[in-house]
Amino acid sequence: MAIETPGKRFGKRLRKSKVFGHGHAAHKSTNADLLITPLVDMFVIIVLFLIANFSATGEILNMTKDIQLPTATHVDELELAPVIMISNDDIIINGAAVARVADLSRDDYVTIPALEEKLREQKKETEELHALANDGTAFKGVVNIQGNKDIPFRIIKRVMFSCQGGGYGNINFAVLRGSTGPGGEKTASLP
């Protein structure tokens, strides 16, 4: 008896079957060519789309669920600057909470002393760094306020006064970039 390669061996009845046996289909080549052209086309489109959306400044703001930004249309590019986050509960600067919103509603100060102190420290550090680097650029005093859209102005007002007290007079409100629809309504790029 001849030695056969391992594998399925069908009976006489099925040997000439196109499905199971060595019928006509068995003579077809088993090598299948992959079409690379659509793949390359898709890659090119994806690369172009991603390059069009590319932002050299990166993520300046740390987006959280607690803070929902308002939407605006006539906006400029966000600058790299200290960020003050105002949620419904806390006021945070550079990741550290400096005040609680509930406490601010009770007292009658114009500013937030802890925030003002932090900003003064930051201004001093920045100016020292610029002096060491001897780059000759003046301190611009730019600060970004990332506030929840439901915060009342009495809190925003105190944050703004604190910024000015701390030497940061150029205040930017961070907003979601919206687009004006055909009916004049504004739509945000992301909720």
Add this chain to the structure above:
Amino acid sequence: MAGGMDLGDGKGPKKPLDATINLVPFIDLMAVTISFLIMTAVWTQIGRLQVSGGGGDGDPTPEKDDKTVPVTLLLSEKDLRLTVGTSTFDPIPIVRDAKQQIDLTRLTERFKDVKEKLGPDQTAITVQTEDAVRYEDLVHVIDECIGDGFPSVSVAPVST
């Protein structure tokens, strides 16, 4: 054979005319680029509205031009009151749409009248805001001011 196409002399093997471009390095490069761009992509489009606050010891404000007139918009929970110099316009009651945004159509019309009267040099406006006004409404009004030709927006509290 002069002046004719070179058809070969029949000697030696014929070279194939089709050139095959190796696409594998190209696909590798594409894959790496796509991975890099996806990792560094910023999906949320965020911008800024620059405002200047009233008071404090921040940057010194530029000297006021004699040609311009102080334009003030008082923003409260109920209405908007526009004041140009010494003249005050009728208050605009706040009407909200389905998305709870303030309808600023009437304010836009009023801004157009003001810009026609004062000319393009008038770029400064002060938005006086009451304490209870929501931040979203304030941003909406500032956005409208910038869009209607008042890019130098100052935000101040209502003086009591």
